[in-house]
Amino acid sequence: MYTNAQYYNTLTASPAGIRCDINGATSFVPIDPANTDYANIMALVAAGELTIAPAEGS
Amino acid sequence: MAVTINGTTGITTPANTVTGNESVGGNLTVSGTGSVNVTGTVVMGSSFKRNRIINGNMVIDQRNAGASVTPTSSPTYTVDRWEYTFSQASKISVQQNAGSVTPPAGFSKYVGLTSLSAYSLSSTDYFRLDQPIEGYNLADLNWGTASAATVTLSFWVRSSLTGLFGLQFNNAAGTRNYPGSYTINAANTWEYKTVTIPGDTTGTWETGNLTSVRVGFTLGYGSSLTGTGGAWNAGSPSAVTGGTSLVGTSGATFYITSVQLEVGSSATPYEMQIYSDQLAQCQRYYSKSYDTGTVPGTASTTVGSLANISTSGGFSITAAQIKTTLRATPTVTLYNPVTGATGTWYDGGALSPTATVFLYGVNNIAVYTVSGSASSSVYGHYVANSEL
Numbered sequence: 001m002y003t004n005a006q007y008y009n010t011l012t013a014s015p016a017g018i019r020c021d022i023n024g025a026t027s028f029v030p031i032d033p034a035n036t037d038y039a040n041i042m043a044l045v046a047a048g049e050l051t052i053a054p055a056e057g058s
Numbered sequence: 059m060a061v062t063i064n065g066t067t068g069i070t071t072p073a074n075t076v077t078g079n080e081s082v083g084g085n086l087t088v089s090g091t092g093s094v095n096v097t098g099t100v101v102m103g104s105s106f107k108r109n110r111i112i113n114g115n116m117v118i119d120q121r122n123a124g125a126s127v128t129p130t131s132s133p134t135y136t137v138d139r140w141e142y143t144f145s146q147a148s149k150i151s152v153q154q155n156a157g158s159v160t161p162p163a164g165f166s167k168y169v170g171l172t173s174l175s176a177y178s179l180s181s182t183d184y185f186r187l188d189q190p191i192e193g194y195n196l197a198d199l200n201w202g203t204a205s206a207a208t209v210t211l212s213f214w215v216r217s218s219l220t221g222l223f224g225l226q227f228n229n230a231a232g233t234r235n236y237p238g239s240y241t242i243n244a245a246n247t248w249e250y251k252t253v254t255i256p257g258d259t260t261g262t263w264e265t266g267n268l269t270s271v272r273v274g275f276t277l278g279y280g281s282s283l284t285g286t287g288g289a290w291n292a293g294s295p296s297a298v299t300g301g302t303s304l305v306g307t308s309g310a311t312f313y314i315t316s317v318q319l320e321v322g323s324s325a326t327p328y329e330m331q332i333y334s335d336q337l338a339q340c341q342r343y344y345s346k347s348y349d350t351g352t353v354p355g356t357a358s359t360t361v362g363s364l365a366n367i368s369t370s371g372g373f374s375i376t377a378a379q380i381k382t383t384l385r386a387t388p389t390v391t392l393y394n395p396v397t398g399a400t401g402t403w404y405d406g407g408a409l410s411p412t413a414t415v416f417l418y419g420v421n422n423i424a425v426y427t428v429s430g431s432a433s434s435s436v437y438g439h440y441v442a443n444s445e446l
Contacts (some may be wrong), residue, residue, distance in 0.1 A: 001131045008414065010414070010416050010417075010426075012416075012417070016415070016416070016418075017415060017418065019414070022389070022391070023130075023131045025355075025391050025400040026391070026392070026400040026401030027389050027390065027391040027400070028389065028390045028391075028392070028414065028415035028418075029389045030387040030388070030389070030418040032386060032387040032418075034267060034268060034385075034386035034387070035386050035387050035388070035389060035444070036386075036389075036444075036445055036446060037389040037443070038389075
């Protein structure tokens with residue numbers, strides 16, 4: 001279950017990935033379609049079931 | 059006695075020499091105590107490393123280290139590479155060696171699923187244990203073409219229930235599906251099963267680093283998802299009609315081990331792996347900094363964690379080399395080795411600075427911490443998840 005999804009930036013990448021809670025555990029998901037969590041998150045976003053907040057400072 | 063197979067003289071034994079080529083239509087058994095010597099190359103329809111299932115003997119359990127879990131989010135990975143997929147949470151507990159029964163001869167581990175209630179299936183319910191197989195490991199099957207290879211699944215299974223049980227083979231999109239079945243004849247008894255299925259000559263089957271085939275053991279499927287099995291379909295039905303529902307009986311058990319999927323129409327003995335090889339195979343999909351037998355999130359695990367030094371401003375960057383090249387860029391979860399909480403690490407000033415993944419890769423990751431103690435030791439753990 002994905003909750004509290006938010007893009008985040010680092011000095012070298014904007015965004016660097018998505019910070020979100022996966023089953024309650026704070027996790028970092030890369031922007032990579034081959035990553036299962038990223039694919040799942042994008043599917044939820046497309047279905048209107050999840051929103052990814054913009055990165056802080058964006 | 060020695061048997062010599064030579065491309066020029068054929069098969070030679072001390073008692074008999076066959077010149078020219080020789081073809082054996084049935085099985086060839088060498089019962090002597092000598093060796094089989096081959097001058098040329100042995101060409102096999104299958105090969106060593108023939109089992110396309112990883113952790114088929116359920117030995118590796120990096121996530122739970124043998125502890126019981128009751129999944130609430132689907133899918134949930136249990137022992138390595140095996141996921142429990144379901145429509146209703148908390149109906150089944152999963153544990154390596156649940157019930158502590160004696161495994162089949164030659165095996166030490168199995169995965170056990172136990173029904174926690176007597177649940178009546180709705181028409182759309184589904185419960186299964188499955189393993190998604192990466193395309194690289196099945197590309198030679200040529201599924202989706204006219205030359206699709208036949209495969210055979212074999213396994214030892216034991217249940218408190220008897221009767222028809224379902225199997226499932228499908229592609230990643232769920233647009234190709236083969237509902238299969240087998241029968242458990244005696245309750246609470248290990249039984250060896252083999253099921254052969256024809257390769258699918260149509261459909262799209264991944265040959266890269268994504269899911270190609272998902273092999274599943276069904277444990278309860280609703281009526282709208284079931285139908286006639288024994289043939290490939292376009293995604294429906296998902297499971298055979300009449301398959302036993304494990305979740306329908308409180309306390310019912312389903313134990314399984316030695317799962318092997320191989321090319322060909324007959325099963326061969328389970329292909330044992332050296333433990334370190336099998337662990338590395340699993341680590342392509344799930345890798346952790348914790349000791350093998352430590353569950354991620356366990357508190358007081360500073361010993362064995364990653365360690366570094368923070369700057370005078372309380373900032374640190376730590377790089378970690380992943381043990382085995384991952385399937386894809388991983389999802390990373392960072393753990394505080396003292397508290398076990400996620401999202402922070404721990405430092406020598408007894409602070410828990412926020413930890414963030416700085417760089418992702420299939421071989422390395424880098425983590426930075428902020429707002430920690432100045433010029434202090436920094437400790438942390440990670441899990442890199444690249445499951446299918």
